[in-house]
Amino acid sequence: MREGLHVCGIAGYFGLEADLGLLERMGAAQRHRGPDDQGTHVDGPVGLAHQRLSIIDREGGRQPMATVDGRFVLAYNGEVYNYRALREELEADSRTFLTQSDTEVVLQAYAAWGPQAFERFNGMFAIAVWDRDEQTLTLARDQFGIKPVHLSRISEEHGGPDAWLFSSEIKPILASGRHEPAPDERAIYRYLRHRVHDDGVQTFFAGIERLLPGEMATMSSRGLERRLYSTLQQDLSAARPPATGAGPETVAAFRDGLAESISLRLRSDVPVGTSLSGGLDSSAIAVGIDRLLTEDDASAKAVGHRQQTFSAVFTGYRNDEERWVDDAVAACSGPVESHRIRPTSTEMFADLIDFVRTQEEPVVSTGPYAQYRTMQEASRHVTVMLDGQGADEMLAGYVPQTVSHLRDLMAHDRRAGIREVVASRDVLSTVVRARLRTRLRGGRSFGELLSPDFKAAHVDDTYAVGGATLRQRLVHDLFVASLPALLRYEDRNSMRFSVEGRVPFLDPQLVRAVFAMPDDAIIRDGWNKAVLRDAEQDILPASITRRRNKIGFTTPQNEWFREQREFIYQVLLSESFASRPYFNRVEVLNAFEQWLSGAGSLDSMAFWRILNVELWLREFIDPKPVSETAEPADSAESAESLEPPQPLEPPARVAAPTVGATNQGKALDLVLPDGSVVRRHPVRTPLVTESDDLTSVVVDHVRAHLGVLGKGQVDSGPGAGVGFRRWYVFVSEKVVATTQRRSFYVWDIPVTRAARLLSRHVTRTPAGIGLGSPFTMQLAIDEVGLPRVLVAAAAGAVGRLFGRRGLFYTVAGGEVRAIDGPTEYSVPPANMSAKLGPKDPAAVAATLSAAIRQVLPEDLAATFCGTVVVDANDLGCNVLGTDAPTSVPRLERMFADNPLGQGTQQTPIALVLDDLRSVSDRRAGEVRRDGMPAKPPSPTRRPRVGHATKGSA
Template identity: 45%
Template structure:
């Protein structure tokens, strides 16, 4: 298992290849190699699995004219090698890589359809002047590409991941908004060649890309042709018409084929383990391997003394499958070593950015994070992990397949069989109906995605549609295998395994086993209300009864509904962020309101709706947004202004000129011990001053100076900051907030949460009265009437603002208590903290509420008037975004 990257059209550029290869070290930490020739460049990262001592890549043919970089495993390589040897070919290694290379030399592109396994590779065929890329029959291994350049000088970039293409610096990064719309609206992705990145595509399952490196009749050098190298999809549809009757012989043959496919996938020179969710599919893999171990079958040496299994469990959660996994482990007792991983919501928050980066493109739920956690743990013990992916799509593992089958029976006039199936599956249908009826009886509003999306965005793509094959079971399964379902599942599998340098193998996707399955009667798949019928019957003697007769399906997923309540702080931080609010894809207010309604239980919304928004926002930040300067104590000297601000200001009416030094601090929280924390930064400022002021101009001991402190950090540490989810917003607050203008400087009462705090503080009648007076004042040309009438420092209530930092992003703040007293207390501490000569000229502290629209001196102990204090800060030198400079030392200039 490895990672590949490469190009056409950029000359012999080893630096470019090294940069692309550096992005996929995790896919192959055991070795690397690059190759350039003319306009072709190939790069490879190796994860050694078979023939560890040899098989390095790029691999060259005996004559040096054919060069291969390869990601994957061809499990029937020994049979192919034997056949090639009978044709007179000899081999220098024991690797499947050399078999792939010599198969191409012998049979050309026709070799690809002979391979049974997973692969994404690139071959530079110098004899025939072509570059060939190919992806396996089911798309287990990824292969991305982008064409660029000009008609006169076309170029191609490709790789096992999207990151190398982006790292090349040769592409313009932009969002593929059509694909993004389909994801947001229809909860679909990976169904077609286009990706979420404009201009970047993927080869679809069973496809090859051929690029001519010289001018030919088909076109000039650089001409790209994409076509299928296999008829597997068509073969499956043709086989589906055969409908071999179900029998014990059929069950036995399926068991033999499935077991052989598993045995082939145990071939390895490094340790192999198994993922065990507790569902039928992974359990069948584990117990079949256990049987092979008991029989001491070939290839089981790779398992070691015991089979190592890896399970994600969620104690006390509706999603927990531990009891099922334990039942399987009990069947394999003495022959198995179990590893249980217990993912937590807090860990998910911590891993969220890396998880999004790992997936490279948005995904439809947070479920694959459980797999991410499992793979991280598994990589500490094994290098190869077998998984149960693919069984659902070939054996109707999801409830919608029942309905497709029932509609098929109705369409074909098989009413007797339809009636029997309805009766046999009544428990499933009843359970589904019960959930829907319960949802309807609660009278909860369903919060779908459409009302949350920007109307201009949705109007642009209103012609987009999505539908499934409704009434033909086998054709529906084929469609899902190659487009609608499995490609997404395989993306998760590949990204999660390779993130931790682990090879994932999926034994159900043995193409010969799949072809056999599709040649059977539909009743091999669904019969009497039971899906996966042949798998259940083939493994019934090996599996615990509670697994064989299990109806419900969970799999490796997270308890998303439970986690989202625990993660609400992080989710609000995302939804309230300025970047989320600036996107043209959704309506921020509608999203936040819908999430509030969901948390309060007032709507029957799906967490998958909110996940898609969260995932998209984090994906945009990761791959498209300019990285923000990290807030914190580093990065800005105390003696320079914030970006776009000035140190000096001249106050009108002869009050003088002042120099303001903004102090960068750590983020203040409710738990911060305010007084000593504030003095830490005051002391740092004076410790950094040169003797007698030196180069810092006005910062001398012979002029009065002041400490200005933002009311935000005072209110925050007084516990006057309320998380938005703790504020029960009334209809009145929601209505009145709409009449307050939002602005970049501070949301204030334009937020329903802050308006609710204002109502709680002074009462709804006073708010209504102040609003009426404000309207009259505006008609008279007066401003600020509302705040004059309402009083109680309501103007100092700050709304949650995404451009701020820390808990300010998702909390609303009252005005601080006793600002005059706070100022006096801080002044006393300052005089004890600063050098004596500065203590003598210290003239007091001011508690300021400042933003880009205005400033209010809430309290102070200076001899200056509030008007002068407010003039000193009228340009808000402390900033209003992520500067984290909530304190300033202010000197009077001579």
């Protein structure tokens, strides 16, 4: 007999007019869950969509499936392993069947027993069943929540007050066109601050919820009703086994129960493989399958003539488990084909966007990526994978569960508690040492990395772990704190590659049996998972059964983050990250630098959560471009990339003049306090690299724009015909410093403790300008020496006591004042680099002026006054060096409002026309009176930046 078992994707709506297009969009968004077949059903207010991944009887069990009388229609995702017994019971009750599929058993069971059928299913499932006569749509999720169901109420503008969408994944709801994606800020806060997610109905998407394990929802004209149908969680909480008494019969019962569960989950008409981490749980499943194979058990037929195992290993890293994988494979009597996947940090960061998209919501660490790659490799060989998910939650595989047990034991039997503490001392000492090390390092708490407003909005949102006793803690971890998140990772990673994941430890009968066992079957003599260790002690080697250092499916995250620090800095220094209302970007950057240097109390997990939220927001929440019609040049210039730019084009290919291309909101003309008028013509250029010759860059672009000057007057554009007495070339100090190789990526600046300390006491100003960053402070120390910086800091502190500002920069000098940090709105790599001021800017100005005069016609040469190297931004202007005879205050007033672009405009050169003889009514922009002071002190060596921006003057 061929059975129709298959894992799929379901989606649909309730309360809308018939809409096949909507169903097709939703189904297409999760087609990876069921690439083998698809189907839809529309009836009155209900639409059902089904994507099918066929595992057994690939021709049977097509969905949605209806009863013969048409009353009930089912869309079903999952497998009910005890369907044969249920079918026999239903047939004895005069129910007839047309197929051999478990789908029809599920449908007939609901038709016979209603929602009471759900509790009787042993398996993993997400169910949607439409009752035509009662006009109700019922959704249900299995007792452990192995298979997902999401739902969203549709706003009245998209369908009406009682309309709903549902789907296996979140993407179909987003693809429906009837739900506007928005972040749930409470979910983001709890994830960032408390490291929790998937512990309730809430998702990271506002207005989208999930069904809980063992929960059902009924939709009708009366609205939505949700309730738990399963008593499993309640029954486990109520279990009161004795503290001791586990013996050989307990071990035998567990061994038999696990073997039966594995056997049930091997049924398939497509190849079955095993996810093998090298830990106790997955190794127990691998040798369990091996035992069935060597005994020629019929249930292992789908495994084939040899078992295929799939493992992610990390050669050379501390958390590599390959030696334990070898031991587990060696423990198998039959043939094993062991597939080893060796992910690298480069591969992970290349896969990161797809991984974020796959998971749909942030994950607690990069660990699930190891499973993602394992499933990717498995999909090339098998369609079904078994793994050990759930054993840690039911058998106390985590240290916090041991701590809960010891506390409870000490409270009830102090002598037994002391014995258990002594037996667990090696495990506990690891935790104590880690916490002590964190305290000794000092540094920031995670809360400091969040924005004050975001923290204030959620100040009352706290988190406490449920359960005072071991059993309470285990139940909490099974249904709330731990397992729901792991099952989400498992479901998304496996279904991304159209692989079905099965979890033998999560058999309701097996879990009930474990909770009926004495406590010492779970923890005994300092060993957790005691009954599992005992059951496997003669099958697996002691290297696995007596192993203390649990690793599991993880990645070498600490090492990978150091290897890929450039990518992480790109994200943290991006304009989008700076605009988020959740983070204190300065503190995040400083804390990340501190972690890289081996200091501070935070770990890579903290920075992963920040990174994950940012990438998730980009992928699911940020508006996407309507089209990809941007000019290639603009696209290349705006991309945040570390790839080197193309070489500077020769003079013949310099872009045509762009008269009047001022920074947004700035005027072309400016009236100075003495009544004279100056006009600024920004000159747009490509990016500048350290290998460019600054003189050639400036001369070529000035020569290309001489036409706007005419013969001593503005020759074209707004205000043509206006004359001027003299003119200058203003050049941004950024491009000067770049060509002098005085710009450095922040990750290449080895920050000292002194720089880190001093930077925390500097007033932080907008846009990263100044020394309120350890990177820029380190450049200041390197440039003028630590003693001078310390004296300047002391002078600044004293000056503030007497109300005097700016003494720090007066003492530190212009070299320090000219240091700039990364600014998120700048063109890469300026958004990721810190730079020193230009060396000898007056000499640079003189050299440029001499070269410019050589290409000027006689009339313009007579009015050309020289070159001005400026450090300008929206706060003001500092002249760093010039060969012009004009006074520096007047030159600074000419640029007081900085008309040049600070970002992708790339206008680092300006032709400045001084003392216009008449002001045309046709000139562009608004003439305004200037009374702005000179630029205030600027806020924001190593391998240097390979290229830099010309983006601002």
